[in-house]
Amino acid sequence: MPAHAMNLVTIICESLAREAVAELLAEAGARGYTVFEVAGAGAHGERTAEIAEYGNVQFEVIVPPAVCEKLMARLEAEYLPRYLMVAYETDIRVRRGAKF
Amino acid sequence: MPAHAMNLVTIICESLAREAVAELLAEAGARGYTVFEVAGAGAHGERTAEIAEYGNVQFEVIVPPAVCEKLMARLEAEYLPRYLMVAYETDIRVRRGAKF
């Protein structure tokens, strides 16, 4: 199989947004994703005064460009205003097996 | 030292493929890799009916473009047909220390 030009969407969010993001990914047409826990540190929003690291989760999902656009649009309209969250996209070349 | 144009190969696979992938990376000439556990979710293959997240592992390895090609060719021929697995490559610019 040839490599497919796709987008990797990475979403880093506070843990309380985990279920909401998982639902969004399913609704947006993502076929699957991975998620893992990370420590986050930073000065943003109400947490400006905190230096300590705190628990975040990081989602990574591979999507075709058209799905990426729709996903990012919904993230910006509905999620970024409500949660501590950052999302970014990366250009990747994907190989998948028959089972995946 | 200048930045080197390299490829990052990311392999997400079911845990039972972990040792096989580690061996492949060594054979393909990778000088090192990182691996960490992730939760995966998705509808693919025999697991279509499952919504629950399950344990996967994610490998990341930095390789020159020529090694990337060989690695991807072996993944497609030997691994993707046998395991729940997805692999993708990203263009990166690398700085290494003398010790690495």
Next chain:
Amino acid sequence: MPAHAMNLVTIICESLAREAVAELLAEAGARGYTVFEVAGAGAHGERTAEIAEYGNVQFEVIVPPAVCEKLMARLEAEYLPRYLMVAYETDIRVRRGAKF
């Protein structure tokens, strides 16, 4: 909000460098970062004879191109010669919420 062209800097280092890297990121002007533990494997430096995986940490930080340059310059001059460490940059497009 439109997508912003940014750089993702990934730093994989031995655990003992964790605090030093976190300080560097703060000094370099990064607004936040994530960090998580990974298993590393490889043949480099004094650890050539080891095949077993060992504990590393992986930092990921989103920075504008100008900050990326300064951060990489300091990493190369001060950190790469002293620690088991590799750093790489990736081009990404970022969406941030008002809170982040």
